[in-house]
Amino acid sequence: MTQNRYFYWLFIMNSLINIINFVPRELMDTRFKGAQTSILAAVVLGTAFVYLFTALMAKFPGKGIQEILDTAFSRVFIIPLMVIFAALWCAAGLITILSFIDITLRFISPDTGPYLVVLGFLVVVFFCARMDSLSLLYGLEVMLGISVPLILYTLFKAVTNPDFSWDAVLQIITYFPHAPDVKSMAAATFSFSGYINMAVFNRVLPKLRLKHRWILGVQGLAVLLLTFYVPIGYFGTVAVERHVYTWFSTADSIGINTFIIERMLFIFYFAYLNLSLTSVIIHWHVGKELLTGLFPSPKNPKSKAKVWRELAILGLFSAVTLILMRLDQYQLNALGIWFLLARWLGELLLIMLLFYCYTVLRRRNP
Amino acid sequence: MPAQQIVEEVSVQWIKEQLDHFADLEERMLTAPSGKAGLLYIKSITDPQIINRSIIAPFYEIDNTQVYSDYLSSYPGSEEGKTGQHALELMLGGYACVHIEGKLCFFDALKAETRSVSENMTESVTQGPSDALTENLAVNLNLIRRRYQSTELKMESMLIGNISRTKVAILYDDSRVNHQVLDELRERLGTLRIDILQASGELEKYIRSDKLRIFPKTIVTERPDRVVFNLAEGKIAVMLDTTGYAILLPVIFNDFFVAMDDKIQLPFVGRFLKLLRITGVAMTLWLPALYVAFTSYNPEIVRVQIALLIAGSRATVPYPSFVEVLIMLVMMEFLTEASLRLPRAIGPTATTVGGLILGQAATAAGLVGNIMIILVSVVAISNFMIPLNMMSFSIRVLKYLFIIAAAALGLVGVVVCLVGFTMYLCSQRSFGQPYFKMFFLDSLGNSGKQKGGGR
Numbered sequence: 001m002t003q004n005r006y007f008y009w010l011f012i013m014n015s016l017i018n019i020i021n022f023v024p025r026e027l028m029d030t031r032f033k034g035a036q037t038s039i040l041a042a043v044v045l046g047t048a049f050v051y052l053f054t055a056l057m058a059k060f061p062g063k064g065i066q067e068i069l070d071t072a073f074s075r076v077f078i079i080p081l082m083v084i085f086a087a088l089w090c091a092a093g094l095i096t097i098l099s100f101i102d103i104t105l106r107f108i109s110p111d112t113g114p115y116l117v118v119l120g121f122l123v124v125v126f127f128c129a130r131m132d133s134l135s136l137l138y139g140l141e142v143m144l145g146i147s148v149p150l151i152l153y154t155l156f157k158a159v160t161n162p163d164f165s166w167d168a169v170l171q172i173i174t175y176f177p178h179a180p181d182v183k184s185m186a187a188a189t190f191s192f193s194g195y196i197n198m199a200v201f202n203r204v205l206p207k208l209r210l211k212h213r214w215i216l217g218v219q220g221l222a223v224l225l226l227t228f229y230v231p232i233g234y235f236g237t238v239a240v241e242r243h244v245y246t247w248f249s250t251a252d253s254i255g256i257n258t259f260i261i262e263r264m265l266f267i268f269y270f271a272y273l274n275l276s277l278t279s280v281i282i283h284w285h286v287g288k289e290l291l292t293g294l295f296p297s298p299k300n301p302k303s304k305a306k307v308w309r310e311l312a313i314l315g316l317f318s319a320v321t322l323i324l325m326r327l328d329q330y331q332l333n334a335l336g337i338w339f340l341l342a343r344w345l346g347e348l349l350l351i352m353l354l355f356y357c358y359t360v361l362r363r364r365n366p
Numbered sequence: 367m368p369a370q371q372i373v374e375e376v377s378v379q380w381i382k383e384q385l386d387h388f389a390d391l392e393e394r395m396l397t398a399p400s401g402k403a404g405l406l407y408i409k410s411i412t413d414p415q416i417i418n419r420s421i422i423a424p425f426y427e428i429d430n431t432q433v434y435s436d437y438l439s440s441y442p443g444s445e446e447g448k449t450g451q452h453a454l455e456l457m458l459g460g461y462a463c464v465h466i467e468g469k470l471c472f473f474d475a476l477k478a479e480t481r482s483v484s485e486n487m488t489e490s491v492t493q494g495p496s497d498a499l500t501e502n503l504a505v506n507l508n509l510i511r512r513r514y515q516s517t518e519l520k521m522e523s524m525l526i527g528n529i530s531r532t533k534v535a536i537l538y539d540d541s542r543v544n545h546q547v548l549d550e551l552r553e554r555l556g557t558l559r560i561d562i563l564q565a566s567g568e569l570e571k572y573i574r575s576d577k578l579r580i581f582p583k584t585i586v587t588e589r590p591d592r593v594v595f596n597l598a599e600g601k602i603a604v605m606l607d608t609t610g611y612a613i614l615l616p617v618i619f620n621d622f623f624v625a626m627d628d629k630i631q632l633p634f635v636g637r638f639l640k641l642l643r644i645t646g647v648a649m650t651l652w653l654p655a656l657y658v659a660f661t662s663y664n665p666e667i668v669r670v671q672i673a674l675l676i677a678g679s680r681a682t683v684p685y686p687s688f689v690e691v692l693i694m695l696v697m698m699e700f701l702t703e704a705s706l707r708l709p710r711a712i713g714p715t716a717t718t719v720g721g722l723i724l725g726q727a728a729t730a731a732g733l734v735g736n737i738m739i740i741l742v743s744v745v746a747i748s749n750f751m752i753p754l755n756m757m758s759f760s761i762r763v764l765k766y767l768f769i770i771a772a773a774a775l776g777l778v779g780v781v782v783c784l785v786g787f788t789m790y791l792c793s794q795r796s797f798g799q800p801y802f803k804m805f806f807l808d809s810l811g812n813s814g815k816q817k818g819g820g821r
Contacts, residue, residue: 005807109663109776120775124786128793135793138803142788145804266667270781277785 003205006137007198009144010282011050011216014194015223016151017279019247020099020272021092022336024227026187028240031232034178038185039224045185046192047217049347053195054210056354059361062206065199066293069353072360081353082290085199088346089287090317091339093280097121097321098332100276103245107252108269118325122318124277129284130310133204136285143278150271154264155226157254164233172232183337186344191220191227196347197282200289244329288313376453378404378465384454396422401431407462413477417462421473435466443474459531478502483509486588488755491627498588503533503607509590510537514597518542524555527563533607534569537593542600547616547797551602566611569604580764582756583796585614585621592626616796618805622757623647646748647761653741654691655768655780661687663776675737682732688773690734694742695766697724702746 018024027035060068065085069078101118109117128136158164195216202208231246234253243249247268254264261267291313292306327335385391390409395402403425407417420441428434438444445461447453447470457463460476483505486498499506511519522536534555538548554573563569570584587593588611593603596614604613614621623643628636661680665673683690701720708716725739745765752758764787771779794801 104778109778112663112775112778116775117778120771120779120782124782124789128786128789131789131793134800135789138800139789139792141804141807142792142802143785260668260672262669263667266664266777270777273778273781274785277782278789281785281789 003207004210006141006201006205007054007195007208007210008216009137009140010197010201011192011194012144012148012219013140013275013279013282014197015191015220016148017096017276018191018223019227020103020245020276021095021190022099022333022340023187023190024231024246025244025333026184026337026340027224027228028231028246030181030184031172031228031237031240032175032178034181035184035228036173036176037178038180039188039221039228041180042185042188042192042224043217043221046189046220047214049189049351050192050195050216051213052351053198053347053354054208054213056351056358057198057202058208058210059358060202061208062203064203064289064293065350065354066290068357072357079294082294085346085350086287086290088339088343089283089290090320092343093125093283093287093317094321094324095332095336095339096276096283097125097280098324098327099245099336100273101325102329102332103248103269104273106245107248107265114325115322118321121277121280122321125280125284126314126318128281129288129314131285133201133285133289136282137201137204140278140282143274147271147275150267151275154251154254154268154271155230157256157264158230158234158250161254164230165236166233168236169229169233172229172237183341187337187340188224189344189347190340191224192216193343193347196350197286199350200286244333284314284317287317376447376450376470378406378463378470380450381406381453381457381463384450385457396425398426398429400429401466403431403434403464403466405462405464406457407475408457408460411458411460411477412462412475416475416477421462421464421475431466435469435471438464438466438471438473441473445472445474446470447472455531478504480505489587489589489592489626489753491625491630494627494630495589495591497590499590499593499605499610499612501608501610503535503605506590506605506610506612507535510593510597510603513590513594514539519597522552526555526558526560526569528559528561530562530564530608532563534563535605537597537603537605539597539600542598543602544600544616544799547799548602550797551604551615555604563606565609566604566606566613569606570613579794581619581760581791581794581801582622582754583615583617583794583801585617585754586611586756587614587754588612589626595626595629596621616799618796618800619791619802620805622752622754625753643751643753646751650745650749650761651765651768652780652784653745654695654765655772655783656777657738657741658688658691658769658772659777659780662773667777676735679735679737683735684732686773688769690738691741691769694728694734694738695745695769698742698746699762 027039029035030038066078066082069081073081097118101114101121104117105112105114128139131139198205198208227247231240231243231250234240234250235243235246240246248265251268252263252265256262256264256267288310292309295305295309297306324332324335382391382393385408388408392405392407392409394405396405405417405421421438424437425434428437439446445456447456447463453463453470453472456472460474460478461472462475464471464473480500480502483497483500485496490496497509499509507521516539518540520538520540524534524536525531526534536548536551536555551573558572560572563572566586570582570586574583585592585596593605593612593614597603601614601616604615623640625639625643628639630636631639657676660668660673661676665677668676680687680690697720701716704720705713705716721743725743728734729736729739749758749762752761767787768780768783771783773779775782788802791802792800
């Protein structure tokens, strides 16, 4: 397998991380009012986005989003755009890290001070996000290699549990025929938005030739359906709304009888901590790359200016995290849902911009 | 090589002046009916037998000084000193200077005192060859050329060190080597300015690109079969005269967990052994940290029986678990370090006193829990499962990082540290090549193309 696989890893990372970014929460809110049709619509839309975006990026091999936009727009227009996109990527990492801190404090170490935990997370993210893009892709691959088997094991145990209520799942399926809800749909497309990281990683993966992109659609559908149905099978159609971190509560309901570790929660937590830290690292790396691209590259290759810029940008991200630590669960939830919607619009905007750049390119050299 | 023309600036007198106060400088005049010849050499580094047989005896046997001069200059290994500096280098390198009728000829008579090929000490295997590289470059090359009989095996040599003048040989398989890496190595060796170079590890330190690092980026080995195996995999071997170790580069993380008898074993056994080693590394890295996390932060993670067992064994321990772990681990490091330096005869005493009595007494006194003793022994033993010493030392140091993280944040700290550790590994490069990633996925798609390496 060649470089292509890294694209799929980025996709899988995002689709697995959705359960931390309040996607199940949003789906559960509308479970009687069209969540399932929203999922279907999200699958169709998400796959279409993936196809469009990768097809457009393939026209600009080895270029990041910055270089592509430079071909068609003036700098005055690009700078605010880049700041907006960087803010979106920063927010993606931010929400993952904030909700994961909340999860950690609630499920794993209630005694540890929240600021100690956030510092621990920020230190590792801070240093890793500065690494070069290719190293991060290697790291992502290793992390998926560790986490995905554990997640699959959790899923297997979850579905084969005799106490899993298939009746509840069947009952919720009867609420299928409803018009899709826009917010739920936007939230569900988060599972598909891993491709958007290619905006920066395209630089290091110049020879991308994607085959079988439909697999992404199938995988996204499977992840979304599991995300939606499994908690309902555990908590019932109504009680499921009482849980903020639906999936962690679900994992906490599963026991392992024949192992040193008794509760599935810890295995699941371990897998997801790995994965979400990696995803924060990657999202902030993209955000950092977008912002550093705005500065002119220093003439002197040994100059420390680049390092200071990176540190300043990541420091800014970290500072925002520390400030937003004060949010309570309601506010965090609201922020998460706001982000899911904003991100979807951002993706739409990015694809339209890319399409415009492509038409400009075509007009220039037909 | 013609030595006919008279070298103007180099005269015997000049050389003798330069080598003033050399008590072991020997000068002889050979006189025969046919003519005269002068002989000048440093006694301590020249072989008297060569001087006798190849220089003095032929002089009296050959009647003609002209023929004798031709004989000397055509003898393999003899050179003419072009400049004064070169002449001095030759003299110090064990050449004898013969001057006949104003012509100077330098004759190779180096006596290299080395031990013979002996059994390897640091990387032993159960079956398979057990000869080790020696301090003599010629012998080492012999060991390798004999195992790698290919025209593609190229060798370049250079001298490094202003004083030590150490011969360095770069070996590589031309058809398999990554030429980018080779150029980078050449450049780094070429720009090296040092006085003394005595050990492979030293050279490794000089040619590294990053100042601060924890993982070895080159393999230092004494096994010729490992050198050959890696040459066939497209790696480059750097060998030094006067040291019994070769440097292999570029390497990847996984290379450090390959023992040479993996290839000898049956496939499943070999895989199993490798898995064993990786498990060992995982245990030595994480067991102490997880112990701290499970006792001090998250006892609810493990089964309740285990949690009670640990708590029971720690009932008398008067300090937090990470102090306990640190005390025992440091004690173990002392033992390992001490038994390395101790004379052979006292070695067993140290182990008995340290390991058995100390461990027993410490638990009896209630300073550490019983489980802690088991854990420390597991950590100590599994640390030495890594076949290559350099990596084993790195891992030994790294586990403290995990313990500190566990002491600060519990399980969360261990996992955060694991993420950072993996990312750090992935960001490393050995001579521009990736150091750690899922390498086996790279070869999955094109399994038809098999790389060399004697599989």
